[in-house]
């Protein structure tokens with residue numbers, strides 16, 4: 001065992017900074033992978049060093065390398081050394097966080113970390129409650145369950161059919177798709193979703209929101225929540241949070257802010273004002289496994305309505321350890337039961353860098369986003385989205401003029417394997433490229449390389 005820990009330590013060291021030849025998108029064929037895996041028929045044992053070598057080889061060869069400096073993709077981060085270490089420590093002690101008394105220090109480390117993030121957000125209510133989740137989807141689900149428990153307490157025992165009204169809630173057309181899934185899962189149905197059109201700056205149109213709420217009330221529906229997205233996945237747009245809050249106040253609606261990616265900017269004094277209004281939210285989603293650069297499986301949920309959360313999740317279980325006085329047991333305040341030590345990776349990452357170190361990282365990503373925007377526009381590319389955040393939607397005048405398909409260009413990019421960006425469909429149906437600064441290994445040099453790659457790829461189309 002000891003030597004294998006040394007091996008992974010050696011392999012991890014500088015992996016994504018020293019492997020210059022590593023392709024971001026290797027050639028991947030399901031048949032080839034399955035053929036290789038057939039070697040593992042599980043009939044007999046293999047030695048751990050051999051398995052280790054195989055798995056390392058597989059992952060080097062057959063995965064999109066999201067921590068790679070040339071990955072300008074979805075919000076999947078490179079991971080800090082501290083956070084990789086944290087996941088190993090959590091696996092070693094394997095503390096069970098379900099009941100506080102079973103894992104006191106792990107539970108306190110999570111609370112301590114969440115408490116710090118909440119002061120950065122500016123949540124100071126005495127009824128504060130926070131928890132780690134597996135990601136933004138679980139945090140958004142927690143928000144909806146808490147909002148439902150708060151608005152329709154009778155539904156907890158008697159179910160939604162007892163309500164005699166159809167609950168509805170509101171979000172921007174560009175909000176995250178997890179809400180569609182949640183509607184199916186919690187039984188309110190996707191028709192409960194009111195997707196509000198966006199204005200010219202791609203933010204939720206608050207006049208249209210107000211009109212829809214009025215219409216719904218007149219039609220006998222029961223509005224219960226508004227979701228403001230702070231940093232849309234496609235274009236980094238932040239809804240007008242303060243205006244949304246006043247509409248929520250006016251109609252007595254729960255105000256949830258989905259800041260899964262951009263919530264991290266509460267650590268940046270420069271960027272934090274963009275989230276003004278988030279402090280008045282009833283609940284908030286922020287992912288740790290995005291801009292905080294820790295491994296997947298780490299989201300955060302915050303609320304000032306502890307009672308609603310307790311109502312939503314409280315149950316009795318006679319085989320569980322007795323509650324320690326005054327301490328919350330996560331199994332009765334959250335969706336999960338058995339609970340992994342998710343928060344350790346964020347704790348160690350913030351502890352190692354200090355909040356000023358996190359701020360530096362956030363600001364650096366933002367500066368690199370500005371650099372990418374400048375380089376694109378100086379070479380005749382057109383930036384389509386208006387956000388100070390480091391996600392850029394762009395196209396080229398020739399692409400529209402000649403009817404070139406974005407996907408055709410991307411396919412070539414992926415075949416070459418040196419860079420990864422994605423395509424996005426914008427409000428008017430227009431296709432565009434989307435590039436996000438998401439790896440802290442990325443520097444100006446990598447951005448220059450991306451622009452060169454794009455120029456190379458569209459050149460043949462320009463001539464034809």
Ligand SMILES: *Cc1c(COP(=O)(O)O)cnc(C)c1O
Pocket residue numbers: 075134135136137138176178229231232233258259260261287299
């Ligand atoms: C990523 C994201 C989600 C989903 O979070 P997961 O961690 O992938 O479950 C929800 N909302 C927004 C705005 C996101 O960017």
